[in-house]
Amino acid sequence: MEIRGLEKCPDRTIVVLGTFDGLHRGHQNLIKQGRDLATKKGARLALMTFNEHPETVLKANAVQLLTTKTEKFRLLEKLGVEIVFIPSFYDLANYSAAQFFQETLLTKFGAVGAVVGTDFHFGKKAQGNSTLLSFLGRRNRIPIVISPVIKDNQSIISSTLIRRFLHEGQILRANTLLGRRYSLAGEVIIGEGRGRTLSMPTANLEVSRDKLIPACGVYLVEGFFEEKSAYGLLSISNKPTFRDDLDIAVEVYFIDFAGNLYGKEIKLEFIDYLRGIVKFNSALALRDQVELDEKKARFIIKHYL
Numbered sequence: 001m002e003i004r005g006l007e008k009c010p011d012r013t014i015v016v017l018g019t020f021d022g023l024h025r026g027h028q029n030l031i032k033q034g035r036d037l038a039t040k041k042g043a044r045l046a047l048m049t050f051n052e053h054p055e056t057v058l059k060a061n062a063v064q065l066l067t068t069k070t071e072k073f074r075l076l077e078k079l080g081v082e083i084v085f086i087p088s089f090y091d092l093a094n095y096s097a098a099q100f101f102q103e104t105l106l107t108k109f110g111a112v113g114a115v116v117g118t119d120f121h122f123g124k125k126a127q128g129n130s131t132l133l134s135f136l137g138r139r140n141r142i143p144i145v146i147s148p149v150i151k152d153n154q155s156i157i158s159s160t161l162i163r164r165f166l167h168e169g170q171i172l173r174a175n176t177l178l179g180r181r182y183s184l185a186g187e188v189i190i191g192e193g194r195g196r197t198l199s200m201p202t203a204n205l206e207v208s209r210d211k212l213i214p215a216c217g218v219y220l221v222e223g224f225f226e227e228k229s230a231y232g233l234l235s236i237s238n239k240p241t242f243r244d245d246l247d248i249a250v251e252v253y254f255i256d257f258a259g260n261l262y263g264k265e266i267k268l269e270f271i272d273y274l275r276g277i278v279k280f281n282s283a284l285a286l287r288d289q290v291e292l293d294e295k296k297a298r299f300i301i302k303h304y305l
Contacts, residue, residue, distance in 0.1 A: 001073065001076065001077045001081060001082060001083070001084060002082065002083045002084070003073070003084050003086060004083060004084065004085050004086070005085070005086065005087050005088075005091075006085075006087045006091060006104070006108055007108070008107070008108050008110075009046075009083065009085075009108065009109050009110045010110070011043070011044045011083070011110055012041070012042070012043040012044065012110055012112045013038075013043050013044050013045070013046040013083060013109055013110050013111050013112065014034050014037045014038040014041060014043045014044070014045055014046065014111070014112065014113045014114065014115065015034075015046045015047065015048055015085070015105060015109050015111045015113075015114045015115075016030050016031055016033075016034040016045075016046070016047045016048070016081075016114070016115045016116075017047075017048050017114060017115070017116045017120060017122070018030065018047075018048075018049065018116065018117060018120060019049060019050065019159075020047070020049045020067075020072065020076075021063075021065055021066050021067060021072075021159045022066035022067055022159045022162055022178060023067055023072060023075045023076070023079075023178075024066075024157055024158075024159065024162060024177050024178045024179060025150055025152070025157050025177060025178070025179040026117070026149065026150040026156075026157040026158070028079065028179055029147060029150050030115050030116070030117060030147050031045075031047065031076075031079050031080070031081065031115075033115050033145050033147055034047070034115040034145075035079075035080055037113050037115065037143065037145060038113075041112050041113055041143075043112050043113065044082045044083055045080060045081055045082050045083070046081065046082065046083035046084070046085060046109065046111075047076060047081050047083070047084050047085070048084075048085040048086070048087075048109065049072075049084070049085075049086055050086065050087065050088070050089040051086050051087065051088045051089065052088065052089045052090075063210075064163070064210065064211065064212035064213075065210045065211055065212060066159055066162060066163065066166075066178075066182070066212055068185075068208055068210065068211055071183070071185070085109055087104075092104065093124065094124055095123060095124060096123050096124055096127070097122055097123030097124075097127050097128025097132055097133075097136075098123075098136070099123070100122050100123050100128070101122075101128075101133070101136045101140075106140065106142075111142065112142055113137075113142050113143040113144070113145070114133065114137065114142070114143075114144050114145070115144075115145040115147060116130050116133060116144070116145070116146060116147070117130070117146075117147050117149065118130055118146055118147070118148060118149060119149075120133065130146045133146075134146055152176060152177055157177045161177065162174050162177050162178060162182075163212060165177070166182065166212055166214040166215070167212075167214070167215055168215055169214060169215035169216075169217050169273045169276075170273070171214065171219060171270045171271070171272060171273050172272060172273075174214075174270075175270065181222075181269035181270055181271065182214070182269070182270045183267055183268060183269045183270065184205065184207050184211065184213065184250065184267070184268045184270075185207075185265065185266065185267040185268070186205045186206045186207045186208065186250075186265070186266070187205070187206050187263065187264070187265055188203045188204060188205060188206075188261040188262055188263060188264050188265075188266060189204050189205075189206045189262070190204070190262060191204035191249070191251060200253050200287065200290055201253070202235070202251040202252060202253045203223075203251065203252050203253075203254070203261045203266065204249060204250070204251045205250045205251065205252065205266065205268065207250055213236060213248060213250060214236060214270065215236070216236050216237045216238070216248070216276070216277045217235075217236060217237075217273055217274070217275060217276050217277060218233055218234065218235050218236075218273075218274045218275050218276075218277070218293055219233070219234045219236070219270055219271070219272065219273055219274060220232075220233065220234075220270075220271040220272045220274055220296075220297045220300055220301075221233075221234040221252060221268045221269060221270055221271055222268070222269045222271060223252060223254060223266050223267065223268050223269075224266065224267045224268075224269070225261060225264055225265065225266040225267070226264065230254040230255065230256065230257040231254070231255050231256075231271075231297065231301055232252040232253055232254040232255055232257075232268070233252065233253045233255070233274070233290065233293050233294060233297060234250070234251070234252045234268060234270075235249070235250075235251050235252070235253075235277070236248060236249075236250055236277075237249060237277040238277075252266075252268060253290065255294060255297065255298070271300070271305070272300060274293055274296055274297065275293065
């Protein structure tokens with residue numbers, strides 16, 4: 001898969017346009033329609049997104065991402081995208097809608113068609129919308145596909161709704177809208193070592209600051225590292241049994257696994273929410289609860305996975 005900026009592309013392309021944070025089922029539908037149109041037109045399937053999340057620029061909001069840039073590229077490649085155009089939002093911020101269409105979409109991206117959602121906006125101050133894009137397409141004799149929203153149980157699938165579910169610990173609902181398991185990835189760093197003293201060693205994960213970390217709680221996850229996988233209990237908390245501060249720790253105890261993971265990159269896929277975080281009276285009380293969590297996890301693994 002090619003990663004490009006605003007340099008001129010020599011190929012005929014069908015460009016799918018949007019922010020694509022999360023690459024949820026609605027985004028996947030857009031890409032499928034783009035793939036179908038690319039096949040019909042004998043063109044390459046391309047996608048344009050921005051280097052920065054638009055809200056961080058327009059509203060000065062620090063947006064917690066559902067997918068990091070690396071995760072997004074891997075998912076797009078699996079979805080069959082051949083070219084990703086990822087210009088800086090600032091490079092196009094002052095383009096009028098007509099300029100963006102003519103100078104960027106047609107001239108630089110080599111678009112012979114495009115696919116967008118009904119809520120797509122483009123150009124300076126978001127002056128262009130899907131209706132204008134469709135008009136410009138007809139005037140230039142290139143097809144523009146306006147894809148309707150995708151719903152799940154009467155709710156429009158959106159990155160905003162998925163964020164809400166994750167903040168509430170509703171992993172099953174978030175995974176349903178994503179069309180895959182939500183995940184965290186990062187390097188295993190040295191922690192406080194308490195899990196090892198309780199015969200339940202944990203791996204502490206350093207997660208990107210931009211990545212959305214779900215609500216505090218204990219989750220059943222599947223971890224992937226060095227072409228291996230293992231189920232585990234993931235705790236997201238400020239460790240209230242041992243300390244009381246605002247620093248959130250992400251640590252996982254892998255079931256039936258023994259090995260040193262320090263310094264290794266691991267990926268954790270969320271399967272289910274098990275319980276909330278509780279402050280225990282002692283480390284032994286915490287260990288007893290983790291044993292109960294493990295029994296529950298094994299039951300889910302055996303009967304549902």
